[in-house]
Amino acid sequence: MISRRSRFAAALLVSLIAPHSGCGSSTESTVSGAEPSPVEQVGQLLRMHREQNRPTPRTLKEAQKSGTALPRALEALRSGEVVIAWGLDLEEYGGTSVIGYEKDAPDKGGAVVLGDGTVVELTAEEFQAASKPPASRFTPPAGGRSKSSR
DSSP, rough: OOOHHHHHHHHHHHHHGGGGGGGOOTTTOTTOOOOOOHHHHHHHHHHHHHHHHOOOOOSHHHHHHHHHHHHHHHHHHHTSSSSEEETTTTTSSOOEEEEEEEEEEEHHOOEETTTTOOEEOOHHHHHHHHHOOOGGGGGOOOOOOOOGGG
8 A cells, every 4th residue: 555655755756757758859958957058049039029029139239138138149149150030020920930040050950940939950951941031131230240250
């Protein structure tokens, strides 16, 4: 016969483990407890803009104002490690359109940010076939990057 204490301990253990089990993308950092990757933080930044019915940041300076709690996102945008579509209307390109990506994703595949702010992994072929804004939208605006990153 199982004691009440044993049943309680088993139930507690299951309740602690269950939320962390199941399927997740390889970019999902919450399962491991690690800090979100730069591309995941960029996704969070773009999700914040979407939730506030605002376009994606128009400049790096604008991203800095709204993303102060996401330092890795800002550094990734500043350095060019992550590329986004600047000043993009998220109503027009929301959902499954690629609106941000790791710089090597077009050639080697990698993590991309979709219009709804989720981050998924795509192969280079999937990236090329994916819906996305015109390439010109992914070019940082004049003065968009700091001089030190050039």
